[in-house]
Amino acid sequence: MDRLVLATAADSTVRLIAAVTSETVSEAVRRHGTSPTASAAMGRMLTGAALMGASLKDFDRLTAKIECTGPIGGIIAEANEKGHVRGYVKNPDVELPAKTNGKFDVSGIIGEGTFYIIRESGFDIGLHREPYVGSVPIVSGEIAEDFAYYLAKSEQIPSAVLLGVLLQNSEPFVTAAGGVMVQMMPGVNEHIVTMIEDTIAHVPHLTSVIKEGATPEELIRLALGDIKFEILEEREVQFRCNCSMERALSMIAALGSQEVRSMLDEDNGAVMTCGFCSEIYQLSGDDLREILAVES
Ligand code: ZN
Numbered sequence: 411m412d413r414l415v416l417a418t419a420a421d422s423t424v425r426l427i428a429a430v431t432s433e434t435v436s437e438a439v440r441r442h443g444t445s446p447t448a449s450a451a452m453g454r455m456l457t458g459a460a461l462m463g464a465s466l467k468d469f470d471r472l473t474a475k476i477e478c479t480g481p482i483g484g485i486i487a488e489a490n491e492k493g494h495v496r497g498y499v500k501n502p503d504v505e506l507p508a509k510t511n512g513k514f515d516v517s518g519i520i521g522e523g524t525f526y527i528i529r530e531s532g533f534d535i536g537l538h539r540e541p542y543v544g545s546v547p548i549v550s551g552e553i554a555e556d557f558a559y560y561l562a563k564s565e566q567i568p569s570a571v572l573l574g575v576l577l578q579n580s581e582p583f584v585t586a587a588g589g590v591m592v593q594m595m596p597g598v599n600e601h602i603v604t605m606i607e608d609t610i611a612h613v614p615h616l617t618s619v620i621k622e623g624a625t626p627e628e629l630i631r632l633a634l635g636d637i638k639f640e641i642l643e644e645r646e647v648q649f650r651c652n653c654s655m656e657r658a659l660s661m662i663a664a665l666g667s668q669e670v671r672s673m674l675d676e677d678n679g680a681v682m683t684c685g686f687c688s689e690i691y692q693l694s695g696d697d698l699r700e701i702l703a704v705e706s
């Protein structure tokens with residue numbers, strides 16, 4: 411199971427979140443059948459959402475969303491406080507040639523647009539508060555830099571964010587995925603900031619160390635160099651959607667009896683695909699008749 415770790419350093423003036431998300435991203439790629447570049451984009455967004463979700467208190471669900479002009483069309487990644495992550499891209503088949511340095515052209519498939527963070531709370535106690543929505547223009551399209559820019563601009567938390575996804579041509583498609591978020595809190599010593607910036611500038615590719623078996627704790631060690639840190643919390647991370655047959659039935663019921671009756675007459679059933687996880691729900695004629703019986 412993938413793991414995420416929260417840590418603190420320099421008298422709590424530096425907050426760190428690190429995760430290995432190889433299985434989580436593999437599952438997302440398997441479910442959505444994304445192209446290599448779309449997989450890299452989706453995997454970075456899912457990992458960033460998991461990191462950012464873990465660092466925020468007083469919320470049930472965090473959504474990171476990109477709306478863009480590039481051919482991928484948009485990306486959504488959601489994380490909740492249990493470490494469940496789900497998400498998708500609008501156009502999973504889109505592909506571009508690799509960049510001259512051999513890397514996926516993630517910024518090429520994203521293009522220009524807006525990066526959003528949406529926080530929702532109150533679900534668990536049946537109290538739906540207004541979601542908190544923050545947004546910034548996409549500055550890089552490589553995603554890690556966009557998370558960092560959002561944190562600095564919208565939440566006044568200067569941050570360094572590293573996100574990586576390494577792919578292979580056969581199952582499970584994702585060789586390694588993970589990320590680290592370093593957040594500088596108010597009162598942080600400038601000398602510490604410089605040391606961390608310098609360390610991060612020379613850090614090896616995250617995915618190559620994750621491929622060799624690095625843990626989230628080791629990713630934090632890489633980001634901090636010689637600075638000591640303390641682990642505050644750890645949790646499991648997994649790709650997990652909250653859709654179910656029950657929800658599929660209630661969504662069909664919400665379409666109204668006229669619509670349900672025409673599904674029954676025309677197809678003697680209905681098929682629903684969850685956008686977040688590509689799970690397919692087949693509703694039989696009997697299912698539809700039951701909905702109509704309850705409604706009437
Ligand atoms: Zn689902």
